[in-house]
Amino acid sequence: MNDLINNNSEETDELKSLWHSQKEDKSYDSKKIFKMIHRKSINSVQWLFIISLAELLLGLVLTVWSYFSGGHYYLNSSIQLMGEANIQKLETFSNVGIVFSLALIGIIYYYYRKISSNSSVNMLIKNIIQFRRAVILCLVLIVVILLIVMFPIYFDLGKNIAIQNAMNRTDKVVMSPEDLKTASDAAGWIVAGSATIVIAVFFFLYYFVIYGFFLRKLKKNQKELKEINR
Amino acid sequence: METRETKFTKLIEDNQGIVHKICRIYTDSPEAHEDLFQEIVLQLWKSFDSFQGDSKFSTWMYRVSLNTAITLIRKKNRTISTSSIDSEPYFDVKSNEEDEEKQERLKLLYASIKLLNEVERALVLLYLEDLPYREIAVTLGITEVNARVKMNRTKEKLKEIMNRNR
Numbered sequence: 001m002n003d004l005i006n007n008n009s010e011e012t013d014e015l016k017s018l019w020h021s022q023k024e025d026k027s028y029d030s031k032k033i034f035k036m037i038h039r040k041s042i043n044s045v046q047w048l049f050i051i052s053l054a055e056l057l058l059g060l061v062l063t064v065w066s067y068f069s070g071g072h073y074y075l076n077s078s079i080q081l082m083g084e085a086n087i088q089k090l091e092t093f094s095n096v097g098i099v100f101s102l103a104l105i106g107i108i109y110y111y112y113r114k115i116s117s118n119s120s121v122n123m124l125i126k127n128i129i130q131f132r133r134a135v136i137l138c139l140v141l142i143v144v145i146l147l148i149v150m151f152p153i154y155f156d157l158g159k160n161i162a163i164q165n166a167m168n169r170t171d172k173v174v175m176s177p178e179d180l181k182t183a184s185d186a187a188g189w190i191v192a193g194s195a196t197i198v199i200a201v202f203f204f205l206y207y208f209v210i211y212g213f214f215l216r217k218l219k220k221n222q223k224e225l226k227e228i229n230r
Numbered sequence: 231m232e233t234r235e236t237k238f239t240k241l242i243e244d245n246q247g248i249v250h251k252i253c254r255i256y257t258d259s260p261e262a263h264e265d266l267f268q269e270i271v272l273q274l275w276k277s278f279d280s281f282q283g284d285s286k287f288s289t290w291m292y293r294v295s296l297n298t299a300i301t302l303i304r305k306k307n308r309t310i311s312t313s314s315i316d317s318e319p320y321f322d323v324k325s326n327e328e329d330e331e332k333q334e335r336l337k338l339l340y341a342s343i344k345l346l347n348e349v350e351r352a353l354v355l356l357y358l359e360d361l362p363y364r365e366i367a368v369t370l371g372i373t374e375v376n377a378r379v380k381m382n383r384t385k386e387k388l389k390e391i392m393n394r395n396r
């Protein structure tokens with residue numbers, strides 16, 4: 001064994017000759033190989049892309065359904081509490097959201113298409129990392145925009161609930177306009193703050209479980225890219 | 231008449247030794263070997279259209295197979311988690327009187343290669359397979375100079391591992 005690892009050029013010649021002393025493995029015939037190419041297999045990158053597409057389709061189905069159900073799928077009581085203006089804002093946001101989602105899917109698809117096992121190892125790893133970043137960026141954008149749009153709507157909802165409660169009170173205590181404004185603003189902040197926390201936690205858990213599983217698998221590529229370019 | 235599928239299966243049947251060697255350095259059980267082999271064949275089939283014929287079939291095969299082994303397929307059961315040198319080999323040597331000794335040396339070589347990181351394993355494989363540095367560089371997507379520097383570094387590392395475990 002000493003001969004194998006001592007002298008530099010002799011050593012590598014020895015290693016190569018040893019390597020080539022292996023029998024050619026021919027354990028699979030054409031029939032078995034033919035079966036292999038008809039298998040179905042989905043890797044992490046493909047799963048991420050499929051999940052993104054499924055989410056978009058779900059969004060499209062919900063929007064189309066809302067049109068066919070008469071434009072409004074909000075309860076009358078909700079419309080009163082949120083206000084017509086906010087309902088319209090929500091509907092506009094849903095429509096813009098579909099276009100926005102399509103654009104994001106386009107971006108994800110662009111990076112997905114760049115991933116090819118035919119490229120060099122270095123390029124493939126770079127493309128997988130870019131795809132991963134694009135997916136993460138899209139997820140963050142969706143959640144941040146949703147929170148920005150929904151915050152003022154929930155604020156108004158909280159305010160309107162407080163005002164309506166004050167107006168429906170049967171005890172003869174009358175609040176001054178200043179007190180009513182302070183109380184309704186406080187209710188607005190509480191409702192908007194709580195809704196923001198609920199939305200953020202929901203999306204964090206949803207994306208952490210669904211996307212996180214596949215994104216963590218792809219993360220190892222960053223380490224490999226460092227190794228290859230070291 | 232030769233269809234695209236029969237042409238492909240014939241090419242894989244004739245060149246399957248390459249895929250088996252890659253599976254051996256990236257897996258540590260016959261089940262994981264078979265699993266990775268099937269995934270590589272599937273990826274080769276999916277990329278077969280992009281094989282232009284301007285490079286050798288074997289060169290293209292190394293690229294797609296290594297990409298599949300390193301990046302696209304990750305399964306826990308094929309991760310080398312141990313630093314042990316005693317993992318069982320899944321190879322055979324050409325028959326002659328030195329069989330047993332060669333088996334032992336090959337076992338040490340494979341076990342040592344498995345202690346390298348995934349990119350270093352690819353480098354060593356391409357080197358042992360006698361690919362010129364230009365092709366090694368193209369396969370890995372680095373410069374030829376970088377390939378030589380990395381190879382020297384990796385050979386030193388492999389030597390150290392083998393010395394430690396002989």
